[in-house]
Amino acid sequence: MSLTTAPASHDPARDFPELAPYARTVVRLHPRRGVPGPRGSHLGGPMLWPAAEPWPRCGEHEEPMAAVAQLTTADFPEIRFPDGTDVVQLLWCPDWHDQPHPEGWGQACRLFWRRAAEVTDLLTEQPRSEDPDPDMVPRPCVLHPERLTEYPCVEELPAGPARRYEAWLAARNLPDDVSAIPGYKLGGSMTWGVTDRPERLECEACRAPLELFLQFDTSEYGLGSWGPEGTPDRFWPLEERGLEPHTDAWWAALEPTGMTIGRGGHAGLFVCSADPRHPASHFTQ
Ligand SMILES: [Zn+2]
Ligand SMILES: [Zn+2]
Numbered sequence: 367m368s369l370t371t372a373p374a375s376h377d378p379a380r381d382f383p384e385l386a387p388y389a390r391t392v393v394r395l396h397p398r399r400g401v402p403g404p405r406g407s408h409l410g411g412p413m414l415w416p417a418a419e420p421w422p423r424c425g426e427h428e429e430p431m432a433a434v435a436q437l438t439t440a441d442f443p444e445i446r447f448p449d450g451t452d453v454v455q456l457l458w459c460p461d462w463h464d465q466p467h468p469e470g471w472g473q474a475c476r477l478f479w480r481r482a483a484e485v486t487d488l489l490t491e492q493p494r495s496e497d498p499d500p501d502m503v504p505r506p507c508v509l510h511p512e513r514l515t516e517y518p519c520v521e522e523l524p525a526g527p528a529r530r531y532e533a534w535l536a537a538r539n540l541p542d543d544v545s546a547i548p549g550y551k552l553g554g555s556m557t558w559g560v561t562d563r564p565e566r567l568e569c570e571a572c573r574a575p576l577e578l579f580l581q582f583d584t585s586e587y588g589l590g591s592w593g594p595e596g597t598p599d600r601f602w603p604l605e606e607r608g609l610e611p612h613t614d615a616w617w618a619a620l621e622p623t624g625m626t627i628g629r630g631g632h633a634g635l636f637v638c639s640a641d642p643r644h645p646a647s648h649f650t651q
Contacts, residue, residue, distance in 0.1 A: 367398075367510055367605070368510060368512070368605070369394075369396040369398075369510045369512060369603040369604075369605055369606070370512065370603055370604045370605060371394065371512060371514055371600060371601055371603065371604075372598075372600040372601075372602070372604055373600065374543050374544045374600060375540050375541055375543050375597070375600070376538075376540050376544070377544075378517055378531075378544060379515075382531055382534055384527050384530065384531070385517050385523075385527060385531060388517050388518050388523065388527075389515050389516075389517060390515070390516055390517075390553070390554060391444070391513050391514070391515060391516070391553070392513070392514055392515075392516045392547055392551050392552060392553045392554035393442065393444065393511050393512070393513055393514075393551060393552040393553060394511065394512045394513075394514060394547065394549055394550070394551050394601075395409070395509045395510075395511060395549070395550040395551060395552065396509060396510035396511065396512060396549075396550075396586070396603065397409045397504075397507035397508070397509055397510075397550050397622045397623055398507055398508060398510065398618070398619065398622050399505055399506065399507055399618050399622055400506065400507060400508035401506065401508075402436075402506055402507070402508050404488055405438075405482065406436075406438070406441075406508070407436060407437045407438050407441040407442065407508075407509050407511075408435070408436055408506065408507060408508055408509060409434065409435050409504045409505075409506070409507040409509070409550070409622075409623055410433060410434065410435075410503065410504035410505055410506045410507055410623065411433065411436065411506045411507070411508075412433070412492060413433050413436055413455050413457075413489075413492060414436065414453055414455070414480065414482060414485050414488065415455075415485070415488065415489040415492065416484075416485050416487060416488070416489065417487045417488060417489045417490075418487065419489075421489070421492065421493045422457055422476060424459035424461065424474055426459070426461075426463070426474065427459055427461045429459060429460060429461060429495055430493035430494065430495065431457035431458060431459055431460075431476070432457060432458060432459070432460045432494075432495065432498065432502060432503040433455070433457055433492065434456040434457060434458055434503075434504060435455070435456040435504075435580065436453060436454070436455045436456075437453070437454050437552075438452060438453045438482070439452040439453070440452070441509065441511060442511065442552060444552065444553065445552065446642060447479065448479050448641075448642065448643055450481055451479040451480055451481050452480075452481055452482055453479075453480050453481075453482045454477055454478070454479050454480075454642075455477065455478040455480065456475070456476075456477055456580070456635065457475075457476055457478070458474060458475040458476070458502070459474040459475070460495050460498055460499050460502040460503055461499075461502070463475075475635070475646060475648055476646075477637070477642065477643070477646055479642070479643060500624055500625065501625050501626045501627075502625065503625075504623035504624065504625055505622070505623055505624045507622050507623055514547060515544070516544065516545060516546070516547050516553075516554040516555070517544050517545040518545060518546075518554075518555045519545050519546040519555045519556070519557050519558070520532065520545070521555075521557075521558055521562075521563040522555050522563070543599075543600045543601075547601065548583055548585070548586065548587060548588070548601055548632070549581070549583045549585070549586040549587065549601060550580070550581060550582060550583055550586070550622075550623070551580075551581045552579065552580060552581075553577075553578060553579070554578060554581070555578055556578055556581050556632060556634045556649075556651065557632075557651065558651060559631070559651055560628070560631060560650075560651045561649075561651065564649075567636060567647075569638035569639075569640065569641075569644050569645075570644075570645060570647070571638065571641075571644040571645060572638060572640055572641065572644060574638050574639050574640035574641075574644075575639050576636035576637065576638060576639065576647055577636060577637060577639045578634045578635075578636055579634075579635050579636060579637040579642070579646070580634070580635045581632060581633070581634050581635075582623075582625065582627050582632060582633045582634070582635070583627060583631075583632040583633075584621060584625070584626050584627045584628075584630045584631060584632065585620055585621055585630075586601065586602075586603075586619070586620055586621070586622065587599045587601035587602040587603075587620070588601070589620075603619070606619045627650060628650040628651060631650065631651045632650075632651055633648060633649060633650040633651065634648070634649050634651075635647075635648050636648070636649065
């Protein structure tokens with residue numbers, strides 16, 4: 367199955383060339399509920415975990431961590447895997463911790479970088495919490511990656527281009543449907559509507575800039591219309607526009623992981639741009 371984002375209402379590279387240098391490629395993950403395997407990329411599925419390696423626990427809550435995401439270089443060559451690794455796994459504590467990187471945060475949210483070929487004896491029974499919080503543990507989903515061009519959110523642009531671009535959109539009554547793409551994605555930028563974007567987004571270990579690694583989102587697209595004449599949100603995949611509204615299948619497409627992020631918003635896991643093995647930071651909006 368492939369899932370396709372509709373064309374944008376405009377193309378900055380052609381229509382507003384001042385933004386062209388800021389274009390970058392992001393990957394919409396398009397998670398959808400399914401039965402992922404331990405060697406594939408997924409959210410909430412079984413991890414490629416060595417039987418001999420203890421399953422991590424949160425130091426604060428004594429709870430086994432929850433399997434959140436596993437991504438392979440075969441599916442996501444754009445991830446900067448440390449030398450000798452080709453799969454990355456995200457596990458976090460299913461209980462609440464302060465954000466983004468309090469003391470001990472490294473115990474609450476961990477990335478594991480592995481070499482798949484080295485994991486021959488797999489852990490088959492993965493520990494789970496007795497009564498997992500559905501907002502902290504994603505439903506098992508397979509991924510349908512789609513590459514898109516994205517532009518930075520206004521907070522990340524220099525003030526001049528940001529102001530001129532907003533005025534350009536307003537004069538034409540066009541939506542900004544090219545920056546800070548919603549839904550689960552790799553890379554790019556996210557919007558900061560609840561708190562201001564921190565003035566300095568930097569690694570606590572080495573002070574290098576942090577970059578958005580993985581965005582989590584309550585909904586994959588908006589339900590309102592964005593463009594003129596009731597044009598649907600471009601992020602509603604073309605293949606799913608025939609689903610009967612408010613049926614289980616429609617909800618599963620809109621909110622595939624079943625996690626409500628913050629108060630129905632989104633969150634970003636940020637990693638160090640110099641070394642992704644440094645402790646990650648998590649910001650919820
Ligand atoms: Zn914890
Ligand atoms: Zn660092």
